[in-house]
Amino acid sequence: MKSQNFFANQSFRALFWPLMALIIILLFNIFFTKGFINVEIRDGHLFGSMIDILNRAAPVLILAIGMTLVIGTGGIDLSVGAVIAISGAVAALMIRPEYLKGVLEYSQAPPLYMIVGTALFVSLIAGLWNGFVVSYLDIQPMVGTLILMVAGRGIAQLITQGQILIFVNKDFQFIGSGFFLGLPFSLTIVAFLLIVTYLLTRKTAIGLYIESVGDNPTASRYAGINARMVKLLVYTFSGLCAGIAGLIITSDIKGADANNAGLNMELDAILSVVMGGTSMNGGRIYLLGSVIGALFIQTLTTTILTRGVNPELTLVVKAVVVIIVCLLQSDKFREIATVKARRVAA
Amino acid sequence: MKQNQIPLVATIAVWILLYIIASLRFPGMLSVNVLLNLFTDNSFLGICAIGITFVILSAGIDLSVGAMVGCTSIIIAVLVRDLHLHPGMAILIVLSFGIIYGGIVGSLIHFFDLPPFMVTLAGMFFARGMGFVISVNSIPLNHPFYDTLSNFGIPIGDGTLTFVALTFILITLLGIFLAHRTRFGRNAYAIGGNETSARLMGLEVGSTKIAIYAFSGLCSALAGAVYSLYTYSGNAWAGNGMEMDAIAAAVIGGTLLTGGVGYVFGTLIGVLILGVIQTYITFDGTLSSWWTKIAIGILLFIFIALQRFMSQASVLQKPKTATVTKGVKTTA
Numbered sequence: 001m002k003s004q005n006f007f008a009n010q011s012f013r014a015l016f017w018p019l020m021a022l023i024i025i026l027l028f029n030i031f032f033t034k035g036f037i038n039v040e041i042r043d044g045h046l047f048g049s050m051i052d053i054l055n056r057a058a059p060v061l062i063l064a065i066g067m068t069l070v071i072g073t074g075g076i077d078l079s080v081g082a083v084i085a086i087s088g089a090v091a092a093l094m095i096r097p098e099y100l101k102g103v104l105e106y107s108q109a110p111p112l113y114m115i116v117g118t119a120l121f122v123s124l125i126a127g128l129w130n131g132f133v134v135s136y137l138d139i140q141p142m143v144g145t146l147i148l149m150v151a152g153r154g155i156a157q158l159i160t161q162g163q164i165l166i167f168v169n170k171d172f173q174f175i176g177s178g179f180f181l182g183l184p185f186s187l188t189i190v191a192f193l194l195i196v197t198y199l200l201t202r203k204t205a206i207g208l209y210i211e212s213v214g215d216n217p218t219a220s221r222y223a224g225i226n227a228r229m230v231k232l233l234v235y236t237f238s239g240l241c242a243g244i245a246g247l248i249i250t251s252d253i254k255g256a257d258a259n260n261a262g263l264n265m266e267l268d269a270i271l272s273v274v275m276g277g278t279s280m281n282g283g284r285i286y287l288l289g290s291v292i293g294a295l296f297i298q299t300l301t302t303t304i305l306t307r308g309v310n311p312e313l314t315l316v317v318k319a320v321v322v323i324i325v326c327l328l329q330s331d332k333f334r335e336i337a338t339v340k341a342r343r344v345a346a
Numbered sequence: 347m348k349q350n351q352i353p354l355v356a357t358i359a360v361w362i363l364l365y366i367i368a369s370l371r372f373p374g375m376l377s378v379n380v381l382l383n384l385f386t387d388n389s390f391l392g393i394c395a396i397g398i399t400f401v402i403l404s405a406g407i408d409l410s411v412g413a414m415v416g417c418t419s420i421i422i423a424v425l426v427r428d429l430h431l432h433p434g435m436a437i438l439i440v441l442s443f444g445i446i447y448g449g450i451v452g453s454l455i456h457f458f459d460l461p462p463f464m465v466t467l468a469g470m471f472f473a474r475g476m477g478f479v480i481s482v483n484s485i486p487l488n489h490p491f492y493d494t495l496s497n498f499g500i501p502i503g504d505g506t507l508t509f510v511a512l513t514f515i516l517i518t519l520l521g522i523f524l525a526h527r528t529r530f531g532r533n534a535y536a537i538g539g540n541e542t543s544a545r546l547m548g549l550e551v552g553s554t555k556i557a558i559y560a561f562s563g564l565c566s567a568l569a570g571a572v573y574s575l576y577t578y579s580g581n582a583w584a585g586n587g588m589e590m591d592a593i594a595a596a597v598i599g600g601t602l603l604t605g606g607v608g609y610v611f612g613t614l615i616g617v618l619i620l621g622v623i624q625t626y627i628t629f630d631g632t633l634s635s636w637w638t639k640i641a642i643g644i645l646l647f648i649f650i651a652l653q654r655f656m657s658q659a660s661v662l663q664k665p666k667t668a669t670v671t672k673g674v675k676t677t678a
Contacts, residue, residue: 147643150646151642161634271467274464315474322471330458
């Protein structure tokens with residue numbers, strides 16, 4: 001598989017445009033934003049704009065890892081935002097079960113592994129449900145996951161009884177605001193997930209299975225791949241990723257907001273994946289591309305905020321970026337563009 | 347009865363059943379007033395849903411309708427407040443904006459072969475962002491023209507058919523006419539059924555696709571106008587998440603997201619089902635709003651599973667070589 005010339009490698013060509021976009025926006029910031037590349041050590045932790053961007057991008061990065069595999073099978077997972085809300089609600093409720101009854105005092109909170117384990121277990125079930133609907137009931141992914149997208153936020157509100165469940169819990173807060181080796185702990189989680197997923201998809205046959213299911217489910221079934229099982233696992237993994245992202249967000253804001261936690265985040269995750277070169281038709285996965293895509297979106301948002309530009313413009317800029325990215329990836333657009341270029345040259 | 351009419355009949359049956367259950371619990375639900383209010387309160391969602399039905403019928407998707415409601419309502423408010431335009435004029439401007447906007451979206455999708463999901467996602471960002479750039483705060487609309495429109499009403503029984511509800515019903519009728527009595531509608535069904543076949547048959551795929559998105563843009567702009575009339579204000583936040591409700595209404599109404607199958611009338615019933623659930627929860631008072639979302643999710647699942655089951659049954663009944671690869675799989 002490995003090409004001798006790295007630059008002629010197919011995965012490099014897929015990464016070229018997103019990487020260029022990221023480099024351009026980083027260069028822009030380095031030249032025009034004061035102190036952008038400054039990273040200083042305070043209290044033994046690293047501080048700086050770049051670290052901040054990485055930290056803020058963590059939830060979307062994690063979602064994008066799961067979403068890459070889902071989109072690789074030709075699917076889509078709209079429910080991740082709602083699963084974030086559910087996972088956060090479960091964790092917050094475990095820490096303060098009496099709060100909803102009006103008791104403000106804390107009782108003995110369960111150990112951290114219980115809180116994290118329960119929240120992730122619930123997210124796993126949510127992902128499993130999506131996988132079941134999409135692969136075993138054979139329902140188009142967009143509607144199949146729409147069910148949980150609509151109902152999931154309702155379930156999260158049911159858990160928190162429509163309240164914003166705030167809490168103080170040192171152990172749990174470490175997930176979202178702690179530091180590990182001088183870096184935000186959330187980045188350790190991202191790095192761990194990314195490495196595990198990369199090894200699983202590139203050093204074992206799992207990646208090949210996912211890509212073949214995305215390319216042609218019928219053919220891969222004839223080739224002896226259990227296409228349904230692959231899809232089921234991919235959606236379950238995406239649910240798990242959403243659960244982890246939910247824990248980070250909830251722990252960071254020290255509260256579970258069933259209405260707003262992870263709102264529209266599924267769109268950012270999908271955008272990161274598509275920006276990174278993974279086609280929505282499935283059949284190819286570019287994990288690193290998705291990471292670059294997520295970092296680009298976060299850098300863009302931060303740039304607009306720090307430049308003092310009207311923050312409302314962020315969405316408009318994002319819209320333009322989406323269209324440009326889509327056009328660059330469109331074969332038809334390239335065809336038209338090259339024909340025009342040749343005519344100009346002649 | 348045709349095979350693909352069964353979901354429609356099921357949807358109507360569910361709506362009647364839900365209405366009966368709700369009326370048994372709250373006899374007040376049976377009044378004409380409540381029934382007409384269903385149309386009034388869900389008018390902007392309904393108008394969006396009619397537009398989105400055509401998009402889904404052609405196997406596309408439009409995520410931008412909710413954002414367009416917010417964007418157009420705030421444009422109307424600013425045009426009336428700051429430029430002192432007549433609201434009727436403002437609405438006309440906004441409607442043409444909707445058509446142009448939808449036309450651009452459709453052209454991008456058609457000419458460059460871009461995924462509708464991504465293009466309309468960009469459209470959603472654009473419309474929502476433009477709304478916020480124009481004004482983050484809600485702008486009140488006070489104009490005699492608006493008073494005239496909202497005082498207009500056709501009394502039926504103990505209720506009134508408001509102007510807003512009437513617009514919704516007229517758009518639905520227009521949608522039904524377009525879908526079943528015009529070339530545009532037939533082309534939309536054909537493209538959704540199989541775009542390649544439609545092209546080989548010589549149908550004007552490109553212009554139809556662009557027209558479909560333009561129609562959806564028009565509907566969402568009209569929904570924005572209706573929203574401004576309903577609330578007497580423009581608000582950039584309006585219609586947040588409404589695209590998903592509109593898609594849900596179309597799906598509950600029997601439209602398949604794979605395209606080619608569905609009825610505009612079904613979408614109307616889908617919207618009314620969402621409305622009945624909402625009304626029931628409002629009447630009850632003790633039930634919290636999140637039950638609406640959970641109920642919609644459950645209904646979505648039931649309807650999708652039902653459609654899936656029936657399309658599989660029909661494939662098994664008359665096995666065609668062309669459909670076997672896609673439909674049967676390992677279920678037999």
